[in-house]
Amino acid sequence: xxxxxxxxxxxxxPLYIRSVPTENELKFHYTVHTSLDVVDEKISAMGKALVDxxxxxxxxxxxxxDYKVYGYVTNSKVKFVMVVDSSNTALRDNEIRxxxxxxxxxxxxIMCNPFYNPGDRIHSRAFDxxxxxxxxxxx
Amino acid sequence: xxxxxxxxxxxxKISRELFVLTYGALVAQLCKEYEKDEDxxxxxxxxxxxxxxxxxxxxxxxxxxxxxRSYSETADMIAQVAFKMYLGVTPxxxxxxxxxxxFSLILDKNPLVDFVxxxxxxxxxxxxxxxxxxxxxxxxxxxxxxxxxSFLQDRLKGDAVTEIGITFxxxxxxxxxxxx
Numbered sequence: 030x031x032x033x034x035x036x037x038x039x040x041x042x043p044l045y046i047r048s049v050p051t052e053n054e055l056k057f058h059y060t061v062h063t064s065l066d067v068v069d070e071k072i073s074a075m076g077k078a079l080v081d082x083x084x085x086x087x088x089x090x091x092x093x094x095d096y097k098v099y100g101y102v103t104n105s106k107v108k109f110v111m112v113v114d115s116s117n118t119a120l121r122d123n124e125i126r127x128x129x130x131x132x133x134x135x136x137x138x139i140m141c142n143p144f145y146n147p148g149d150r151i152h153s154r155a156f157d158x159x160x161x162x163x164x165x166x167x168x
Numbered sequence: 169x170x171x172x173x174x175x176x177x178x179x180x181k182i183s184r185e186l187f188v189l190t191y192g193a194l195v196a197q198l199c200k201e202y203e204k205d206e207d208x209x210x211x212x213x214x215x216x217x218x219x220x221x222x223x224x225x226x227x228x229x230x231x232x233x234x235x236x237r238s239y240s241e242t243a244d245m246i247a248q249v250a251f252k253m254y255l256g257v258t259p260x261x262x263x264x265x266x267x268x269x270x271f272s273l274i275l276d277k278n279p280l281v282d283f284v285x286x287x288x289x290x291x292x293x294x295x296x297x298x299x300x301x302x303x304x305x306x307x308x309x310x311x312x313x314x315x316x317x318s319f320l321q322d323r324l325k326g327d328a329v330t331e332i333g334i335t336f337x338x339x340x341x342x343x344x345x346x347x348x
Contacts (some may be wrong), residue, residue, distance in 0.1 A: 141185070141282070141283035154285060
């Protein structure tokens, strides 16, 4: 059974999407886009509490039959969504947290690139490499 | 803003990130203003020159070094003292010519390009750190050494290493004629 996982990095539209393996990519994109709504819901539900926290690990957004979807949002409103196959039960919460932290750090490096314009799609070999190694770990 | 030699360096450190981001913003802005890479490079060189002619006095005051008696000593001084003092890195020095006036500084690490992965495709001839060449050229000029300074290799352009070439242009004058 091919495991599938993927990640999306987005403000209001995707800056970076990756899924492994690439069949069922459309379904994966759909899952990821709908999960952005869930992220928004969670953020507005938290309200004032947001302001004090530096990072927001949102945890499991919602389980579906096939996937578990995790969310994370930075205080600059950049949303990360990770989709993991439901059959992957070995993945622990703190592992997911640390993966999101790595993503956040890599994203910060990209933002510091003077030639990167915020809002552009992300084309970075360093980012790709980091995501690849994370996906190897998870899928 | 005068400093006496031997006075301890005050610990007014500014964050490295701020400096690197400032330099990046400078280059990015120049890229917006000039279409040709050569123009951006020239502008960076001029800015660097303007910094170098001023920085040399700060360097001499803070490092209290003895006068260099040869081009080779000068190149070593630039790499081991100046680069270390201002950028925190120490490039290695090699002499490129039999005549003893051409040197290379090989930069293993370069903080200015911390966040730059590679040059944008449309900027393939950009010498991102050309400011450094101007700084070296300006500083040397103020101690009466004329030199040409340029990037011979650049990791950002795909070369194996980043190499700054310094070519001293005049034979050293007799010591009794040398000032400073």
